[in-house]
Amino acid sequence: MSERQRKRELGLELLANLEDEDLPMSAVVDRIETITTSPSLTREILDTADRRGLIDREDGRIRVRRGGTFVRFESQVIQRDGEFECRRCGASIATGHFVRFDAGELGPFGSSCVRKVLGRE
Template sequence: MSDDAPDPVELGVELLAHLEQESLSVAEAMDRIETVTTNPGVQREILDTAAMRGVIDREDGLVRPTSGGTYVSFDADVVVREGDFSCERCGAAISTGHFVQFDGGELGPFGSTCIRKVLGRE
């Protein structure tokens, strides 16, 4: 990882902090985390760090965000760029990439359908 590359743990924790559902199964949360990293050790670290910081509660196979109301705004927090991209969620070739702007860095690109799934709008 280069010095200016975003920390995947920080990005994953921020993603979990901005979940729009009251609760998700651990499997659903992992589907979101996989957009940040496919490394199982880093995925566990994201969940553990988020729980340790009080960003999420984990109980009975569910993940519940504790921050309520800190959702990602499509207008303010998602940047759309034209180019040749591969969606970070499904791998499809896309010409319009949607990038989520977090304090810890940028997450994406995603296609128009996948950005909605990653953010819990579908």
């Protein structure tokens, strides 16, 4: 699997597991940017999610269509100590939070940013 395909699948899993069911497009793009800042790959992730029935797009909003899927913090979010930079805000962090998906791991994030990325805050 190429790096682009891996990032696309990671983005699809992230969208499928968002806690928020209805978000503005800007909030969804903010989350996808933790995986890629490529506009073409972001568009590919959104188009593929739409085709696979993971999301609906309407009037600049994204509605997540999931069947009870969400990230389980106890088993899917792991913590590692070290010197990290948060993928969302860029802050230096001593404890990185990583989200485990089938397509790979997403992170590191600080404790509040991992919650924001997943829609828990």
